[in-house]
Amino acid sequence: MILSAKFLHNEVSVNRNNSVLIRMNSPTGANNPDRRPIVLGLSIDRSWSMKGEKLEAVIQAASSLVNWLTRRDFLSVVAYAEDIHVIQPVIQLVEKTSIINRIHTISPGTSTNLSGGWLHTLRGLELFPETSVYKRAILLTDGNPTQGITDPIDLIQIAGDHYKKGISTTVVGFGDDFNEILLKDIADAGGGNFYYVESPEGTGDIFFREFGNIGSLYAQSIETKVVFGKDVEFLELISDIPFYTETDPEQPSRIRSVVIQCGDMRADDIRNIVIRVKTHPENLIYNGENETGIKITNSFYNLADKMKLENAEFDLKPDWKSVSVKEDADVIVETIVAKSGKTLKRASSLIREGSFEEASQTLNSLIKDVDQRIDLAPEVMSSLKSRLEALESKVKENSKTAGKHLMAGASDIRHRNTDPISDNVVYHDRIFVYKSTDDIDLYRCPELKSNIQEKMYEGFRFVVINLKSSSFIDSSAIGTLIQISGWLKRRGGELVVSDLSDSVKKVFSITRLESHIRVAETEEAARVIINDVIQERNI
Known part of the structure; x- marks a missing residue:
């Protein structure tokens, strides 16, 4: 993995607001046939509201997923309603037909014991004896938990605790009756993805996207630690990523470092993190400090090399001698993209509170910001603007599903794909x-x-x-x-x-x-x- 970083302003001065773009580039993995086996656990909502087309679409998509996985991979299937049905305990996919036949036996029940089904899936993955595998749970639901553990804080904690054990969770929400904020928070804490399926026809596409992600993973449990020298003050993590801060033992009011939990990353990908900082050269000049700049350390498990724990480091030093006032266009663009994710999440929360007009105003303000900078990266910014306008139109319509579309949009932006082949490649239509x-x-x-x-x-x-x-x-x-x-x-x-x-x-x-x-x-x-x-x- 290649780790790099740069400031928005090369020329820094006393008490100046600045931004830092941290970038991770993963290799394509094209020459590595020996990817780690996947141990996948499906936790399928079979409550009464899933009856009919929704459940049929999930069964068909799950059957396709079985066929996309290799015979070296493993699968378990749990279906939950008021009780838990173990359709298939963890098994290697050497014989797929019988597993698909079992999936087709899933039938609707009554209420939604989401935690029971999900926890049973997580337990099966946790007890799987091999360590050099990639473990992921996929939780599918169309409603709110009504039995078992229902407290959002507890559910989010479960996701985070299991992610620390090497088990990630992706969440798929169906229809218009679930709590999108809760499901997105579970996915974020669990290091997975959040998807929204408005109609049954879209189920297969979601499974296709998810398989495209997990089938080409390169790094698991990426943790990025950013340590700030005396001349750089941390203000805010602009990117919508889970993190925690560590204070300076010599100066408790100062944030010494930020630890960012970046989740997993596939091969042939780029991950961007944007941080807002303030520069304080006076701390070096007047206090004789030599601890300067930002030190970034990445740690992750390399799925292409038998889950080996690897590290990457990068030191970013302010250029106190620079007189250039030019801003880095790349940092500006990625800052706007990062802000977009948080703004969509905030707008979704406003809609859930019934504040459609305020949500619309929030989105319009963001669209204006994007439009003003569209010339910096026309392809990226035009695409972002079109997406935001489509989402804003749903808000204007007072659509029941507007908040869910916004939350799914925030998830897409967080896991946005950029072009890792080369900055110098010019694509053509041959x-x-x-x-x-x-x-x-x-x-x-x-x-x-x-x-x-x-x-x-x-x-x-x-x-x-x-x-x-x-x-x-x-x-x-x-x-x-x-x-x-x-x-x-x-x-x-x-x-x-x-x-x-x-x-x-x-x-x-x-x-x-x-x-x-x-x-x-x-x-x-x-x-x-x-x-x-x-x-x-x-x-």
């Missing part, structure tokens, strides 16, 4: 065609990833993968295709696979992969699909 030469399995996936990555360095973001010579693809290949699709989409591109044999078509159908990755009968048809996408985008 099409690269990769033709497989054999079946694609665990050991051929790195070659496929490396080929695509190489072309992305050349600016390609529209790719056709011709599978004419592949009569078989395994679960690792499915995960690889999902990862490549994510790489390209994050850069405004598209993946289309073509020339599928009957056996590969069957795999796509069983795993419902065709619902998420475009498929064409021929290579030429794939080119037509991509050209249509490019034309639509340029209209």
Whole structure:
């Protein structure tokens, strides 16, 4: 992992407000076939309100997820209502059909014992004997807990305690009856993601996104410690990330360091943290202090290297001799993005209190801030502005689900994907065609990833993968295709696979992969699909 940092103002002076951008870059992991096995626990709400399309959609999406995971991975399934049904204890996925059949036996009950189902899932993951694995619980619900533990503080504490034990929690909320603030807080404390599913049709896409995250993880339990010298005063963590502070033993009123709990990070990703500070050169000049600047230390478990505990360090020193008054555009943009996450969360809370007008005003003020700086990063800021405007329109409509959309938007911003390939790559609209030469399995996936990555360095973001010579693809290949699709989409591109044999078509159908990755009968048809996408985008 590469760790770096920079100030908003290079030129610093007495009592000047400043900002610091801390950036983590993870490698692509393209050449590492030996990812750690995933131990995944599904905790599914089967209360009466889930009856019908919602529960059916969850069952179908969970079945697809089983097929996307490899035979080296493990799964447990718990369904909860007024009581707890263990559908499947933790098991290695060597035989998937029987597990899928068990998932299809889930039927609705009555009330919502959320804590009971979730705790049973967490306990199963905690008792799993192997340590060199990645453990995640996925909690799905459409309501508020009505039995068992119902206090929000206790539920958030459970998430945080288990995350410290190496078990993260992702939360998926359905419909319009759940408490989005509580579910988002559980996900944040648990080091996972928060998703909102407004209608059953979106369930499969959410599972696809979550698998794309956990299937390509690089670092687990990232903790970033920022130690401030005497000349830098900590004011605020602008990013919406859990943290705690440590005081200076020699000066108890001063914050000596901030410890930020950044969660997990996948390969081929960038994570940004923005901190507001104030500079005090007089503390060095008049007091003879030599403790200057900011020292940043990252610690994390490397999933690509047998869960090895690794560290990265970076020292950021103020340039007291600089006379430049120029502000760093990158820091400005990331500060606005970070503020957006907190603002959406605040607006969601206002809506829950019934203050729709104040929430709308809060969003409009943010949209103006984004618009005024749009020239600094047109693609990023225009995209952010469009999202904020769409959310603000839901608030204006007094939509029942507006607060949930805002909270999901805040979660998306926190886990926002940026382009880690290279700052110098200029993307174009030409099409690269990769033709497989054999079946694609665990050991051929790195070659496929490396080929695509190489072309992305050349600016390609529209790719056709011709599978004419592949009569078989395994679960690792499915995960690889999902990862490549994510790489390209994050850069405004598209993946289309073509020339599928009957056996590969069957795999796509069983795993419902065709619902998420475009498929064409021929290579030429794939080119037509991509050209249509490019034309639509340029209209």
